[in-house]
Amino acid sequence: MKPIRKAVFPVAGLGTRILPATKSMPKEMLTIVDKPLIQYAVDEARAAGIETFIFVTGRGKDSIEDHFDLSYEMSDTLEKRGKTTEQKILAETVPPAGDAIFVRQQRPLGLGHAVWCARKIVGDEPFAVLLPDELIEGATAELVEAYQATGGNLVSVLNIPREQTGSYGVIAPGAEANGRIEVTGLVEKPKPAEAPSTLMLTGRYVLQPEIFAKLEDQKPGAGNEIQLTDAMARLIGEQPFHAVPIGGARYDCGSKAGFLVANLVMGLKRPDIAPALKTLLKESGIDLG
Numbered sequence: 001m002k003p004i005r006k007a008v009f010p011v012a013g014l015g016t017r018i019l020p021a022t023k024s025m026p027k028e029m030l031t032i033v034d035k036p037l038i039q040y041a042v043d044e045a046r047a048a049g050i051e052t053f054i055f056v057t058g059r060g061k062d063s064i065e066d067h068f069d070l071s072y073e074m075s076d077t078l079e080k081r082g083k084t085t086e087q088k089i090l091a092e093t094v095p096p097a098g099d100a101i102f103v104r105q106q107r108p109l110g111l112g113h114a115v116w117c118a119r120k121i122v123g124d125e126p127f128a129v130l131l132p133d134e135l136i137e138g139a140t141a142e143l144v145e146a147y148q149a150t151g152g153n154l155v156s157v158l159n160i161p162r163e164q165t166g167s168y169g170v171i172a173p174g175a176e177a178n179g180r181i182e183v184t185g186l187v188e189k190p191k192p193a194e195a196p197s198t199l200m201l202t203g204r205y206v207l208q209p210e211i212f213a214k215l216e217d218q219k220p221g222a223g224n225e226i227q228l229t230d231a232m233a234r235l236i237g238e239q240p241f242h243a244v245p246i247g248g249a250r251y252d253c254g255s256k257a258g259f260l261v262a263n264l265v266m267g268l269k270r271p272d273i274a275p276a277l278k279t280l281l282k283e284s285g286i287d288l289g
């Protein structure tokens, strides 16, 4: 079985749900505490054993590329000033030379089309996909671990209230064994009454390279976009397909409320920030009623 060495990060989206912040700044560069969202996704992928990071970008997304480059001036200045802690923080953002690869999605034709834009870099091997506006702890490692047992294709899922299915991809579940659910169908953004389950796709995938042939002739689906979900649905029956419920928390950082909650929760988890944050929160007398 081929190992999962590459991950695709679709980052070409306009981020209109979070305007005006995203007018001149990629949504993936919005910070949760002190790290851009995209850095969380890259760190999650690296923790799952990923070695090659493929970013599908678009116009106005140059700061993502800069973020993963060596900032020579800053690093040199920190060195001269003896700021070793900051130097270490900076060094951790830079993948080894050649490990971060950027390709552009020229037109916003949908998530499926964005993934297809990475086909020549991925080549003939299985790969992971991470949607960075979903902040999820450890989901890619969970998929890669399950992949050792099942092979084929895998998606992370989360149970949501039925009234929300219209915002997400949803699986039709089959037999469940060892914490893995067989996927017998996939639907993008079904109406609540028509959804085959309430298990949503959280934006973490392990896919076989055959997905590219499906994407090649995939017709536009929900929202008139070329949907990854529709192409994946066509792999069912041809290859193993499983879903793994996420073990950790998930924050939808593409929504303003989700983004704010992620900042608070991640801040409260940080030993260097939590004490001050708790004090300020108490002092603020926030009334949640």
Ligand code: G1P
Pocket: 111, 131, 134, 167, 168, 169, 170, 188, 200, 201, 202, 203, 227, 228, 229
């Ligand atoms: C995309 C996927 C969808 C998935 C969602 C997770 O939708 O198409 O299947 O459930 O991400 O956030 P989008 O958010 O691009 O509408």
